[in-house]
Amino acid sequence: VNKVKAVLVLGSGSGNTLCPLAERKKVVLIAVGASDPRFVKGKKYCFTHWVPPKQETDLMVKEIKRKGYKSVVLVASQQEGIYAFVTAFKKSLAGAGLENTLRKEVYVLPGTTDFRTIITAFKSKSPDAIVSILLPGSLGIFALQVREQGIKADFVGAESFESREEVRNSRGALLNQWYVNGGMGTREFRKKYFSRWRKEPGWASCNGYDSLKLVVEGTGKSFSVDTLAQFLFTVSNFRGGCGVYSATGDNRFSLPAELRIVKKDGFYPLYSKK
Structure with missing residues (x-):
């Protein structure tokens, strides 16, 4: 340098x-x-x-409140940016008076693909929503395994949801699920x-x-x-x-x-x- x-x-x-x-x-x-x-x-x-994570998580929590979720569980990869996001998310929940809606949180290593034990634990909480802040390579597989175990809770997430590969890996489980992301740019x-690349940013x-x-x-x-x-x-x-x-x-x-x-x-x- x-x-x-x-x-x-x-x-x-x-x-x-x-x-x-x-x-x-x-x-x-x-x-x-x-x-x-x-x-x-x-x-x-x-x-x-x-x-900034707070802007994302404040928006996410506002939507959680609007949808009336009463029981929320969270799974997240162990990674610096994700830790920052989850910390902001819990502060946003507390700021909205919704901290008691978070019934369980679990952290996994990057690359994790077997979530059966975690999903069983989540099932006991009867979640309305599963906040899934997982890295690519884990997210789609997790969503698929959740549906295979019969849980119909909404998936809520962040940037990783915007991956065609993860959507394919989920075999439809991530379709019609919502997430928060940075703005995609001006019109x-x-x-x-x-015009330059023949695809969306x-x-x-x-x-x-x-x-x-x-x-x-x-x-x-x-x-x-x-x-x-x-x-x-x-x-x-x-x-x-x-x-x-x-x-x-x-x-x-x-x-x-x-x-x-x-x-x-x-x-x-x-x-x-x-």
Whole structure:
């Protein structure tokens, strides 16, 4: 990294690993799609570009309340970003006075594919909803095994729901199930993306695009790392592919979240005419 001035990485794991090096080398690091805020706290050169977990979980809990779920169970993979999400989720439940609806929570290793014992334990709680914050490779198989054991509870989740492979692995179990995700970008961004790639933007597409745009705009003609870091820390009303947003003062950005639903032909806003 001796000649590098800025670097983009993907996810909380990469951010946690590389942020200390970026700080030592005075290189701006933007972790695209990273939910874990801990590794950027108090740092000068490290940032995340993803919707803050609290914005996602507040929206999720609002929908849980609207749907009237009385018994909720949770299964989550052991991963930094997911821990941040679950922590925010439990705080959002408490803030809404719904902490007692969470009847059981279980954490599993990444790559877990046998959930039978966990599902049996969940079944005893008669859940209305199963909050499933699992990594790809586990989510679809978990949903399938839940249905095979006769549980009809709704599945509620986050980014991993927006994976065609996970939907295929679930053999239909994830269809018509809802989740929260970062916004998929402005209409203009989605239109340009489709024109270029002939498909809809995927997870964190607008975040990656905007991260690069922020680096370009923040450096100007003279590439100063400190100037860029200050720009990222204070930027206001930035207009990018993800929409209009500002720095939050804690090395993150006020990016939007939205509720979405899994359909046979794709992923759509939960409340739309589609």
